[in-house]
Amino acid sequence: MSSILRLIWFDLKQELNPPVWIIMEWVTFGLQLGIFGALISQLVTGISDYLQFYAVGFVVMMTFEIASHTGRHFVEHAHEGRLPYLLSLPIPRWKLFLSVALQGATELALLITVPLLVTLALIGNLTAVSVTAAVATLFWLGFGVAGLMLALSFIAFRSTDLYTAIVTGLSTIIIRFSTVLYPLIFLPRAYVGPALFSPLTYGSDLVRLFLGFDPSLLLDPGTAAVVLTALAVSTLGLGVLLLQRLVEGVKSA
């Protein structure tokens, strides 16, 4: 276990030295919520306290972006020449992959702590159980998204440009066609079909349910939990399987 913790800490130091990225994420959240969120909440009339709805949606979006960054980060390591070094260290491969997953989770925790606390304070009147369930959902969603990016990384081992293009395109579609900012029942009909294929739809609706939002605006929580679990298990499993086969055939650029 100690080697896993050392790997996580060594990698995390990159982000903390200095912690510019973390602070930038917090500032972005503050500006987005304080300016755009405040303005749009004046315009939206169908949902009471839209600012709270928006804040949760933005935290879910951040979770998605951080988790997909973790997946992409691993691919970057392969091409930067850092992965060969990690692969040469005297630790089993499963520990290396576990450290990547846990490092992503730690990074996620660091980055969303402040935005999440602000959101929870905005909503107020919450129990420890509901907050824990919401946080667990965010992490579960994060694992699924990171797994998705890892599973797609086989493309990067052929062409990083193609991988970047596909991941950027996919991320845009997943975010836009989802319920992160608006409930499914308010979305235009053309958006509903694609939104049901977005993991963010299930992630954001389940988080909102735990945080006490009106259930009539949200998807069935059972379905959401099943979809998120299926996503996390399948993509992480596939990602690790693919990487175990691919990673040792990659030379740094």
Added chain:
Amino acid sequence: MVLLGPNGSGKTTLLLILATVLKPSSGSARVMGLDVVAQPTRVRQILGTAFQEARGFWRHKPAEILRFHATICGVPKDKRETRIEQVMKDLELWDARNKLFMHLSGGQTKRVEVAKLLVQRPSFAIFDEPTSQVDLRGKRTIWEHIRQLTEEGSTVLVATNEVREAEYLADRITVLDLGQNVVCDTVKRLKDSISGGDIVELEVDGPLDKDMVDQVGRLEGTVRVAAVGENQLRAYVSMAEAWVPKMTSLCYENNTKLVSVRVTEPSLDDVFLHFTGKALGAVTSS
């Protein structure tokens, strides 16, 4: 042991297979009796690798990198800091210990890469071009430390395309070309194996024509002749002291003015040329 070969000859690929970073597409490889595919974790426990280019540590300091490496490779806690400090001082990294890796020069990053193994002191150490980008004084320091590692009982494998480095570090040399092991032996035996052990390098005033090269090739005692430039010729000969007067007479008869004549023993460059038919500096095309 030194792996000698030009760029693209397969040195790094072989080292990465031994380091269990790449899996062999066919065949098998063993490190000190351990199979790299069947027992990769055990191989990594006895092995250390200094890669050709140290990359990906941008926001870490050299001391942090060495401390992490030493800890994860199991260097005892009581020896860790002393070794790190000593190696950093020896490799002239001490003054840069608090700089971020991304602010180090190319030579300094290479020293950090080498320093990892000098701190680790593995049973089997792999160095991939350990002194590329390093200045001459730094090269000598690194070579001395690699030798010291061997003297302390480590098995050292160095990949290089620098002849001087190979001469300094090798007890045995494997010549690689196009992914194939061309020959493997001690430095002395490889040099001795070149027929016509003396090398005579000639420089003439003006371009050498093919007829003149052919005539030199037919001189008694000539084993092989290679044109190495427009007006330079390298001849592998037996008994240079008897061959040189014949060659000067030939030049006189052909009205060719000699600018210089140099007699040397074969270098590893010549060994490579002898076994592969091409100069070490030439880039392998496929």
